[in-house]
Amino acid sequence: MRKQPLKSAIAMHVREHASIYLFTVVLFLMGVIFGAIVVNSLNFSQKQDLYYYLAQFFGQVSKGQFASANDMFQQSYFHNLKYVGFMWVLGISIVGLPLILILLFLKGVVVGFTVGFLVNQMGWQGFLLSFVSVMPQNFIVIPAFIVMGTVSVSFSLKMVRNQFMKRMHEPIFPMIMRYTFVMAVISASLLASASLEAYVSPIVMKQVIQLMSK
Numbered sequence: 001m002r003k004q005p006l007k008s009a010i011a012m013h014v015r016e017h018a019s020i021y022l023f024t025v026v027l028f029l030m031g032v033i034f035g036a037i038v039v040n041s042l043n044f045s046q047k048q049d050l051y052y053y054l055a056q057f058f059g060q061v062s063k064g065q066f067a068s069a070n071d072m073f074q075q076s077y078f079h080n081l082k083y084v085g086f087m088w089v090l091g092i093s094i095v096g097l098p099l100i101l102i103l104l105f106l107k108g109v110v111v112g113f114t115v116g117f118l119v120n121q122m123g124w125q126g127f128l129l130s131f132v133s134v135m136p137q138n139f140i141v142i143p144a145f146i147v148m149g150t151v152s153v154s155f156s157l158k159m160v161r162n163q164f165m166k167r168m169h170e171p172i173f174p175m176i177m178r179y180t181f182v183m184a185v186i187s188a189s190l191l192a193s194a195s196l197e198a199y200v201s202p203i204v205m206k207q208v209i210q211l212m213s214k
Helices: 003-016 018-041 044-062 069-093 099-120 125-133 135-164 171-214
Strands: none
Touching: 003 018, 018 069, 018 099, 018 135, 018 171, 069 099, 069 135, 099 125, 099 135, 125 135, 125 171, 135 171
16 A cells, blocks of 8 residues: 555656756766767877776786775765765755756766776676676666756755745745655665675676686
């Protein structure tokens, strides 16, 4: 009985904010494309330097010489938590609206550059490595960031309307409670992405690197 109202609430939320979701998704994809273009703009020396450090890292991974899973979990989780927490604060601040969009764009740039560089330097092997090392956690992180960004933009726009438009003000406290609830749900989902990055990706990546080196 509870699942149906939840599904209905999610469907209603998506319908009400469809235009903002479309905008944030397109903005993120533009960041991905820009990140991939940046890879091609690097000169040969810059690519060689980056690939040298990358090869060292892969060498350490193949030997099992990477940070402990618990340390990686904490680092991944708190890094992403700070990111969405910053979006939450920017949404409340009203004036932070442009920065929310910039954060989404930059996230896309990072993903596009990482995958693009691996593919550029290593071909299909780079694509395989990016699939096992970058994509698993990002299947959770990217939707979480897009949802948080959309909700933050929507909340900021509502605050602007409440402050500057001459109409009956919507109660602020319920809005903040709903906004905070979304933040809490997204924070919980980031636990899953951090678990993948810390406990699953290194093992799979080690196996793939060892397989490629044979």
